Amino acid sequence: MSAQVQVAPDGADSPRGAGSSGVEGERPAHGRVLNVFSHAFLVVWVVMAAGPLLWVVITAFRSSGEILGDPMGFPTSLQWENFTNAWLDANIGKYALNSLIILAGSLTGTMLLGAMAAYVIARFTFPGNRAVFLLFAGGMMFPIILALVPLFTIMDNLSLLDTRPGLIVAYIAYSLPFTTFFLTSFFQTLPSGVQEAAQIDGASHVRTFFQVMLPMAKPGLVSIGIFNFLGQWNQYLLPLLLNNENESSYVLPQGLATLAISQGYGGDWGALFAGLTIAMVPVLVVYIVFQRQVQAGLTAGALK
Amino acid sequence: MRWRRLSLGEQLQFVASVLVPPRFTPERVRYDRRYRTIDKYRFVAWFLLLPLVFYAIFVISPFLQAIWYSFTDWTGGATANFVGLDNYTKLWSDEKFWDSLVTSLTLLVIAPVVTLALGIFFAYMITAGGRHRRNQAISGVVGSSFYKVVYFFPQVLSIAIIAVIWQRVFSSRSGLLNGVLGGVGLEGAEQSWLGGDYKLALGATLVVLSWSFVGFYVVLFSAAMGAIPNDIYEAALLDGAGRATTFFKVTLPLIWDTVRTGWIYMGIQALDAFAVTLIMVPKHALKVTPVYLYNKFQEGQLGYATAIGVVLLVLSMVFSLLVMRVGRRERIEY
Numbered sequence: 001m002s003a004q005v006q007v008a009p010d011g012a013d014s015p016r017g018a019g020s021s022g023v024e025g026e027r028p029a030h031g032r033v034l035n036v037f038s039h040a041f042l043v044v045w046v047v048m049a050a051g052p053l054l055w056v057v058i059t060a061f062r063s064s065g066e067i068l069g070d071p072m073g074f075p076t077s078l079q080w081e082n083f084t085n086a087w088l089d090a091n092i093g094k095y096a097l098n099s100l101i102i103l104a105g106s107l108t109g110t111m112l113l114g115a116m117a118a119y120v121i122a123r124f125t126f127p128g129n130r131a132v133f134l135l136f137a138g139g140m141m142f143p144i145i146l147a148l149v150p151l152f153t154i155m156d157n158l159s160l161l162d163t164r165p166g167l168i169v170a171y172i173a174y175s176l177p178f179t180t181f182f183l184t185s186f187f188q189t190l191p192s193g194v195q196e197a198a199q200i201d202g203a204s205h206v207r208t209f210f211q212v213m214l215p216m217a218k219p220g221l222v223s224i225g226i227f228n229f230l231g232q233w234n235q236y237l238l239p240l241l242l243n244n245e246n247e248s249s250y251v252l253p254q255g256l257a258t259l260a261i262s263q264g265y266g267g268d269w270g271a272l273f274a275g276l277t278i279a280m281v282p283v284l285v286v287y288i289v290f291q292r293q294v295q296a297g298l299t300a301g302a303l304k
Numbered sequence: 305m306r307w308r309r310l311s312l313g314e315q316l317q318f319v320a321s322v323l324v325p326p327r328f329t330p331e332r333v334r335y336d337r338r339y340r341t342i343d344k345y346r347f348v349a350w351f352l353l354l355p356l357v358f359y360a361i362f363v364i365s366p367f368l369q370a371i372w373y374s375f376t377d378w379t380g381g382a383t384a385n386f387v388g389l390d391n392y393t394k395l396w397s398d399e400k401f402w403d404s405l406v407t408s409l410t411l412l413v414i415a416p417v418v419t420l421a422l423g424i425f426f427a428y429m430i431t432a433g434g435r436h437r438r439n440q441a442i443s444g445v446v447g448s449s450f451y452k453v454v455y456f457f458p459q460v461l462s463i464a465i466i467a468v469i470w471q472r473v474f475s476s477r478s479g480l481l482n483g484v485l486g487g488v489g490l491e492g493a494e495q496s497w498l499g500g501d502y503k504l505a506l507g508a509t510l511v512v513l514s515w516s517f518v519g520f521y522v523v524l525f526s527a528a529m530g531a532i533p534n535d536i537y538e539a540a541l542l543d544g545a546g547r548a549t550t551f552f553k554v555t556l557p558l559i560w561d562t563v564r565t566g567w568i569y570m571g572i573q574a575l576d577a578f579a580v581t582l583i584m585v586p587k588h589a590l591k592v593t594p595v596y597l598y599n600k601f602q603e604g605q606l607g608y609a610t611a612i613g614v615v616l617l618v619l620s621m622v623f624s625l626l627v628m629r630v631g632r633r634e635r636i637e638y
Contacts, residue, residue: 038429038445045426046454049519052473053457055480071475071483117355126348132356139363143620145578145594146613147366149606150373153380154366173362176355204326205347234462236579253464257583260468269478272468279465287460291453298459299524 053280060273067269082274090263092275094248095255102164102251103232106171110228111221113172114179119209121180122187123195133184139177148241155242162245170242171232179224186220187213226290226297233283252279322346374611379604391611401612404596407506408575411513411592412623415574416567419514423521424563426455428551430522431529432537452526455519463516467583470512474498474584498585505589512580517573521566528559568624575620 059067060082061075087093121133151170152161160166194216198208214221236253243249250258256275263272287294310318317330321342333339374391378384395401430448445451458466473480476496485493497504532555540550556563578594591599593616600609 042426042429042445042451045422045518046451048515049455049457052469052480056469056472068478071478071480072487113355113358116351120348120351124344124348126345132352135364136359139359141621141624142367143572143576143613143616145576145597146370146610146617147363148597148613149601149610150366150369151362152601154361154369169358170362173358176359177363180355205343206326209351230460234460234464236462236464253462256468257464257579260471260583273472276465276469280461283460284457287456288453291449291456294460295452295456295523298456299520299527 053284056273056276056280060270060277062270062273064267064269067273079270082270083278085268085271086275086278090259090268090271090275091248091250091255092252092259092278095250095252096278098164098249099233099252102167102171103229105164105168106175106232107225107228109168109172110175110179110232111225114176114224115183115214115217115221116209117176117180118183119187119213122184123192123213133181136177136180136184140181144174144237148237152241160242162243162249164249167239167243167251170238171235174238175228175232179228182224182227183217183220186217190216222293223297226294230283230294230298318342322349370610370613373607374614376607378607378610380606384607387607391608392615394608395611395615400591401593401596404591404593405615407590408577408593409619410506411509411574411577412571412619415510415513416570418510419517419570420521420563420566422514422518423566424525424556426451426518426522427525427529428555431526432547432550432555448526452519452523455522457519458516459520461516463579464583466512466516467580470508470515470580471498471584474508498589500586500589502590505585509577509581509585509590509592512584513574513577517570521570524562524566525559528562529555532558564627568627571623571627572620575616575623 058074059071061078061080062073063079063082066073066076117132117136121129121136155161155166155170158166160169190213194212195208198212199205203212234253235251236257239251239254243251243254247255247258256279259272259275263269314332317332318336318338321329321333322345326343326346329339333342336342373384375386375388376384377387377390429445430451431444472478474497476482476494476499479497481497482494485491495501495504497508536554536558537550540554545553576594577592578598581590581592582595582598593612597609597612597616600606600612
């Protein structure tokens with residue numbers, strides 16, 4: 001199933017898009033009406049999907065007074081101080097930095113531990129192999145919200161509550177099931193000859209893994225890496241539970257949700273919109289650059 | 305040589321060599337014919353250790369504890385007394401819980417239908433909505449990858465950020481929606497969308513849930529549709545099938561497995577709806593069950609909160625099984 005996922009997005013439009021001259025088929029009138037309709041609907045949803053985001057970016061350049069006066073207008077003069085207010089006074093810069101630090105640890109840990117477990121499960125026979133696999137796969141089916149309350153006390157007992165290592169460890173643990181599941185099926189598709197050749201040449205198991213098998217698994221690692229990158233960068237529930245004590249250690253989504261409430265009292269709407277823009281635009285730019293990989297990586301999640 | 309015939313020292317060397325890195329393996333063991341097996345198990349054990357420990361402590365054990373705590377009167381202290389089904393009988397007569405459950409179930413039923421219908425519709429438009437071309441049974445619209453890229457935007461944003469954006473969009477004084485309505489002369493339709501009215505809040509939640517997932521399903525379903533071989537469409541065309549017939553008799557049955565998986569996935573998202581409602585909707589307007597659980601957690605009624613969690617788990621499992629059962633069709637290989 002996973003093989004289909006990787007191939008399909010590219011195959012979706014290429015076979016039909018190529019080599020056509022736009023000559024009408026046998027039912028031109030019927031086709032044309034439908035064609036107009038289909039395009040109209042498609043354009044309407046483009047406006048629906050991108051409109052609110054575009055509105056946020058435009059509004060980020062307006063003053064709070066203008067925003068309250070008329071939500072729809074364009075900026076009369078570009079209010080760059082909205083961005084400095086958001087970055088400095090509303091702590092968006094700090095939140096972004098926190099998110100980056102957490103992500104650096106959690107993404108590295110997730111990929112390393114997930115790949116290690118998946119490789120062993122996929123390429124070695126040992127008693128309990130199937131059980132370990134099912135243990136990881138089963139973790140995908142439980143709603144995190146059920147684990148919330150005990151997780152809070154476990155973290156508290158380990159003195160990991162409201163600490164960065166605690167949040168990193170939680171991100172890793174809750175990303176492991178899908179990462180392991182996905183990479184296991186990926187490692188299974190790799191040819192076994194290379195692994196054997198490396199062993200015969202005298203490479204240890206560890207060395208075979210890091211220098212031979214991991215490089216071969218790169219396409220799978222990229223897909224699941226993007227999946228985890230976005231999932232962990234956008235995580236809201238776990239930080240809300242485990243990182244709620246002091247506001248200076250909030251991560252970006254958490255900080256913006258809090259900002260939305262406090263700006264309601266403070267009245268600096270311009271800073272809120274600027275904060276949303278700062279949080280939104282880099283992710284969207286990265287997505288546009290890597291669109292194929294992102295789409296393949298994220299939809300892989302639904303075909304488990 | 306048999307294990308029992310080895311001297312105690314040799315046995316110790318064997319045991320030790322499983323625990324140390326390969327380079328410290330004693331000579332005696334390294335040249336034994338069992339070394340390959342030992343080497344393999346040593347590697348397996350060391351590589352699985354850390355992932356399994358993390359997973360067991362932070363994922364498995366909370367889930368098991370949650371089920372246990374749901375039968376106790378735990379409030380966060382060291383003691384948790386077993387109270388049997390007390391939490392569940394209390395839930396049964398808790399009106400606020402039922403209110404939240406009705407909301408969550410409404411979302412569970414409606415959100416997947418709306419989202420998947422839109423997703424399938426757009427995906428079909430993108431893969432087969434183009435004009436007929438010579439030698440092509442079906443053809444995609446011009447700019448199909450542009451549509452997919454834009455539709456997918458919400459999917460890469462944090463659900464918390466989406467909730468904040470839509471809270472602004474629905475804002476009664478400075479919101480985009482009322483601004484647009486006023487702009488096209490529909491001042492009468494302007495509302496205080498999230499002002500406290502239950503139906504409006506429910507509608508708003510549905511809109512946001514669908515909005516954020518439609519793009520995901522467009523990409524998913526157009527990938528599934530793209531995997532259908534072209535000759536099947538050609539055969540349908542030769543038999544005189546129009547677009548609608550082709551869709552219902554060819555496309556939909558062939559992507560049905562993906563639709564069913566997507567349905568379950570969307571249902572679980574709708575049953576959660578935690579971040580969207582917590583951030584966007586005022587408390588007095590509407591509450592979904594996960595938010596109710598969170599409130600009980602904040603109040604320190606931990607045993608009660610976990611019981612709500614168990615109910616949610618059971619609900620999502622029942623829903624998945626139901627969709628699997630209802631949606632079962634003969635699998636079509638192609």
